Amino acid sequence: MEQFSPEYLKRTLLIFAMKMRHRLTYEAAEDMVKLLGAFTNESIPEATKYFWKKTLKAFSQGLSIHHVCGNCMNYIGLFNGNCYNSDDESETDDNELCVTCSSCRVRVTEKESLTAGNFFVYHSLGQQIKNLIEVNGEKCDYRETRKKINPFAFEDIYDGHLFRKLVPPDMLSVNFSVDGVPVFDGSNYNMYPLTCTLNDLEPKKRGEHVMLCGIWCGMKLDTQSISAFFNPFVRESQELFKNGIKVNLNGVIQVKKSPSCVRYQ
Ligand SMILES: [Zn+2]
Numbered sequence: 324m325e326q327f328s329p330e331y332l333k334r335t336l337l338i339f340a341m342k343m344r345h346r347l348t349y350e351a352a353e354d355m356v357k358l359l360g361a362f363t364n365e366s367i368p369e370a371t372k373y374f375w376k377k378t379l380k381a382f383s384q385g386l387s388i389h390h391v392c393g394n395c396m397n398y399i400g401l402f403n404g405n406c407y408n409s410d411d412e413s414e415t416d417d418n419e420l421c422v423t424c425s426s427c428r429v430r431v432t433e434k435e436s437l438t439a440g441n442f443f444v445y446h447s448l449g450q451q452i453k454n455l456i457e458v459n460g461e462k463c464d465y466r467e468t469r470k471k472i473n474p475f476a477f478e479d480i481y482d483g484h485l486f487r488k489l490v491p492p493d494m495l496s497v498n499f500s501v502d503g504v505p506v507f508d509g510s511n512y513n514m515y516p517l518t519c520t521l522n523d524l525e526p527k528k529r530g531e532h533v534m535l536c537g538i539w540c541g542m543k544l545d546t547q548s549i550s551a552f553f554n555p556f557v558r559e560s561q562e563l564f565k566n567g568i569k570v571n572l573n574g575v576i577q578v579k580k581s582p583s584c585v586r587y588q
Contacts (some may be wrong), residue, residue: 331369336375353370364417383452385449386444386446387401387555388437388443388444389444389554391442392431393439394427396545397424398424402420443538443539445536446535446538447536448563449563449568451534452568461528465525466481467519497519497521497522498520499517500517501517512540513539513541514538516535517537518533519533521534537552537556
């Protein structure tokens with residue numbers, strides 16, 4: 324991922340917040356920045372639609388929007404020809420993509436699903452681990468490099484019998500957790516972040532590099548909706564377990580086996 328200065332990112336985030344809050348076009352946002360520049364005698368050359376789109380693209384890598392059926396909470400998946408749990412995909416008279424839920428047969432369009440909030444955001448676990456290694460330069464070798472103090476004590480997750488049995492030394496492993504928090508006091512609207520930490524980083528760094536893999540916003544998760552929410556995470560984990568992650572280190576492509584998930588809270 325391209326590196327952006329913290330100053331640039333802070334400024335760009337504020338401009339995006341203003342753009343969204345007031346539903347400004349890119350042209351209006353550019354004019355707003357130019358106007359500010361006229362007052363402060365400072366021009367910001369990178370405050371243009373081109374740079375903003377480039378920034379958005381860099382931070383949108385691996386992000387996807389997944390839909391669920393609002394009627395039965397069945398997982399539908401991605402629109403645009405990638406609906407995993409629908410056997411019928413067509414277009415409405417307004418050229419909108421429309422799918423039929425394979426469970427309750429209700430038809431739903433992407434626009435309706437977005438308006439009703441029947442979706443969640445998923446951020447690729449593989450892409451985030453790849454970034455940790457390629458961009459942050461993390462070696463992910465703590466399992467080999469750590470110094471054990473007491474041979475009889477459980478000092479880290481690696482000391483567990485089941486961990487040693489299930490996770491071979493060349494395999495990365497992650498802890499994942501999901502916990503709901505009400506967004507407003509007394510409201511039924513909840514937010515559930517799905518977060519992961521990589522066990523192959525030293526303990527201090529695990530907390531510094533918490534990976535946000537998914538966000539569910541809406542009603543409380545129940546058995547059906549939690550299964551929909553976990554769908555892309557489970558599928559990607561299986562794919563990574565089978566094929567590993569390809570990382571480019573100084574031009575050398577390596578395959579890291581990953582991940583084995585070891586805990587659910
Ligand atoms: Zn349904």
